[in-house]
Structure formats: structure tokens, C-alpha cells
Amino acid sequence: MIDPRDDLLVVVASLYYEQNQNQQQIAxxxxxxxxxxxxxxxxxxxxxxxxxSIQKPTHRDLALEQALIDRFGxxxxxxxxxxxxxxxxHRSEQELLQAVGRLAASYLQRVVESLAPGSHIGIAWGTxxxxxxxxxxxxxxxxxxxVQMLGSVGAPNSLIDGPDLARMVAxxxxxxxxxxxxxxxxxxxxxxxxxxxxxxxxxxxxxxxxAQLAITGIGTVRDEASSFxxxxxxxxxxxxxxxxQGIVGETCGRFFDAWGNCQGFEINQQVVGIxxxxxxxxxxxxxxxxxxxxxxxxxxxxxxxxxxxLATDDVTAQAILALDDQEQQSxxxxxxxxxxxxxx
Numbered sequence: 573m574i575d576p577r578d579d580l581l582v583v584v585a586s587l588y589y590e591q592n593q594n595q596q597q598i599a600x601x602x603x604x605x606x607x608x609x610x611x612x613x614x615x616x617x618x619x620x621x622x623x624x625s626i627q628k629p630t631h632r633d634l635a636l637e638q639a640l641i642d643r644f645g646x647x648x649x650x651x652x653x654x655x656x657x658x659x660x661x662h663r664s665e666q667e668l669l670q671a672v673g674r675l676a677a678s679y680l681q682r683v684v685e686s687l688a689p690g691s692h693i694g695i696a697w698g699t700x701x702x703x704x705x706x707x708x709x710x711x712x713x714x715x716x717x718x719v720q721m722l723g724s725v726g727a728p729n730s731l732i733d734g735p736d737l738a739r740m741v742a743x744x745x746x747x748x749x750x751x752x753x754x755x756x757x758x759x760x761x762x763x764x765x766x767x768x769x770x771x772x773x774x775x776x777x778x779x780x781x782x783a784q785l786a787i788t789g790i791g792t793v794r795d796e797a798s799s800f801x802x803x804x805x806x807x808x809x810x811x812x813x814x815x816x817q818g819i820v821g822e823t824c825g826r827f828f829d830a831w832g833n834c835q836g837f838e839i840n841q842q843v844v845g846i847x848x849x850x851x852x853x854x855x856x857x858x859x860x861x862x863x864x865x866x867x868x869x870x871x872x873x874x875x876x877x878x879x880x881x882l883a884t885d886d887v888t889a890q891a892i893l894a895l896d897d898q899e900q901q902s903x904x905x906x907x908x909x910x911x912x913x914x915x916x
Contacts (some may be wrong), residue, residue, distance in 0.1 A: 578621070584609060585616040632675065636889045640882060643893065644874040647856065650675040652885040668885060669862060673703025676787075676860045676883035680708050683785055683856055684745065689715040694780045694846075695741060696824050697725050697734040698789030698799055700860035704883065705741050705787065712746030720752040721780045721788070722825040722845025725803050741787075752776040754844040756825050757805050761841045773844070780846050786854045790861035790873050791822045797865035814839065821869020823859060823878055824851055830868060830899070832876020848878055856880050867891040 580602075587593045587601070588609075595609045602609070616622045637649040652672050654663075663671075684693075695701065695718055718741045720734040731737075735751050742749035754773055758764045767773050791799045793814045800806040800822075806814075817837060818829040825843045828834040834848050851857055859879040861870050864887065871892050873879060884892075 581612055581616040581619070581621050584612040585622045588613055589622060631671075633886045633889070636886055636893075639893060640874075640889060643896065645877070646874075646882060647880040648679065649881065649889075650679055650883040651889045652862075654885055654887065665863065669699060669703045670707075672862050672883050672885055673700070673860060674707045676700075676704035676858060677707035677709075679858060679881060679883070680704060680785075680787065684708075684711070684714055684716060687714070687716055687784055690747075691716055691785075692779060692783040693718045693741060693745075694721040694783035694786040694854065695719070695734060695737050696721050696786070696788035697732055697737060698791070699732055700789035700862070700883075701737055701787050702732045704858070704860045705737060705744075708741065708744055710744040712744070714745045715747050716742075716745040717747040717750065718742040718745070719750040719776065719779045719783065721783070721786060721851075722843065723752050723754040723756040725756050725799075725805065750776060750779055752780070752844070756844060757800075757839075757842050758844065759842065764842055764844055767844060777846055781850045781853070783854050784856065786824075786851060786857040788823050788851075788857065788859050788879070790859050790866060790870050792866045792869040793819055793821060793827070794865045797863060820872045821866070823873050824848065826851075828872050828876055828878075830872050830875075832872050832874075832878065834876065848876065851878050858883060860884075862888045864888065864891055867895055871895055 584598055584602070587598045588595070595606050595613070598609045599606045617624070631653040633651040633653040636651045640646055640649040640651070650672075652668070652675055654668065693716055695705070718738045720738050722734060724735055725733050738749040738751065752773065753776075754767050758767070793811045795801060795808055795811055798806065798811055801808065801811060814827060819827045819837060820830050821828060825845045826834055826840050826848045827837050828848070834840060857879045858881040859870070859873060860883045862884045867888055870882070870884065870888065874882070874892070
């Protein structure tokens, strides 16, 4: 015989999940309270009468995303799930970055839909930025303008440089692209200051500061993964000098230490681009970065609050969280040691 309770659970679950009736409609039909319907739906799920399967074609790690959001106060996070991907060990670094870029593009597409025609998007440079914007679907009806946030890097692969990325995104979104006619780093601070007095550069930077959305990467000062080393702007000796100052990374061409501090570093006086304080004022800043060599620099950028959304992979995200735990613990131990010395 059919158990009456089981029969009731099946009926409630079918009406709710298959017939799309709301809880009040079910309550009226069965002549019970709405709160009873809510409890019956929960019981049906708890007992396995209802089994919910969510298809995740984008392979996102939602738990790590939430951990990053909670830890660093992000607006959102996109973390590529690779740890249990049977083919992950056969995927190249480039393929993993492209997959992260597709996740980032899904966020960018959603934000672009909310922007009014004539809005500005600010764009930096790099392989992460390229991975995201190359996956962004075309919608020329949006008429969104794109502006460089820092000078041209002159990358050997021009597709990842600011001017080319600005032109690509503007072309996809039916808007205008605004170049920043200057190199990203100048040897002489006085020359940088002279450029800032040029109307074209001054107006370009002001336009970048008013962006509603910014897309950037995060760079490292480690030799094996430094973009500025690859482009010839910095040497290995330069990177060693930056590391000796406590610098761990950069975003938008501005360098910072492990806690996100960017003040007092001479190299930042040579950069042509918006300041990191300007970047903080942009409502939405997505950074696209992955790889263990970048874990420390991504952590520094998160601590500095230079981004509101991070796109990365699960291995990198786990490394960031573990590194933060380790450094926070080390800091607590040092503070405890100093307190003990004072009371001895």
C-alpha cells in the first residue's frame, strides 16, 4: 500500500517543481497552510523524493568564489574548476587562461547589458585581458566607448597591448576607442610630467577616470612570469631591485607590495596612466589573472582593494587563500611575540 505521507509529498513536489504552482496555490488546493507546504517541500528534498541536478557547463567552483568574496569583500568572483577535470593535466597554460577568460567574458557581457550608450569602459593590457575580451560576444548596438587606462606597452604580440585591445572591444560594442598616445614607462620623471601637460594625454586620463567598468590584469615581479620583462621594459636586475623594495606585483602598470601599498615606490612616478586611487573609484573593476607565480601579486591587489571582481582558476584561488592564512598567522605570532617582550 502507498504510504499517505509519501503520497502527499509526491503531490506537493510535483505541483511545485513540475507544474510550477506557487506555495499559496498548493495550499489552497490541498486546504493546508502555506507554511505546511513549505515544510513538505523541504521534507521531499531531505528524503530524496526530489533530487535537483544543476548543470554547470562553465565548470565554476562556487565554494572558492564565495570564499574569495567573503575574505576580500569582492562584488563577485569567477573561479574555473579544474581540480577534478580529467583532462586538466593535459591542458596548456594558454588553454587554462582562455577558459578563465570565457568566465570573465560572461561577467563582462552581463555588465555591458546594464550600461547606457556612450558609457566608457577602461582597458589595461595583457594576456588575461585579451583572453576575456576576445571571448566577449559582439553587440554593436550597445555603442559603448573604450579608453586606454595606461600608455602603450609596445608588446611584441600587439594583440595584447592597450591600443589594440581598446580597438577590439570598441569594435565589438559599436563604440569609439580612445588611445592614450604615450609609452607606459618613461625613464625620466620630468618627461612624464611634461606629457601630463599635453591636452591629449590629460584628457585621455580624465576620460579613463570616468569609466563605469575597468578590465585589467595583474602582473608579477617574478622573473618567470613578468610581462614587463617579456616586453623589455624591465630587466632581471630591475625586477630584483623591485623585489628588494618589497614590491610583489602590479596592475594598470602601478606597482605595490604584499599588502597592496603603492606609495613610496619610485617606479610609479615613471608610469603614464591612471593612479591606483583612480582605479579604486571606478565602480566595477575586473581583474583576470591566474597561475601560481601570480598568487602573491593577486593577493596584494586584493588587499589593496584595486578590484571588485576576480577571474582566476581554483589552483590559484586556493594558493591565494592559503598564502593569506599563512601571512595573517605569521603576523599574529609576531605581534604576540612583541607583546610578550614588553611584559617580560
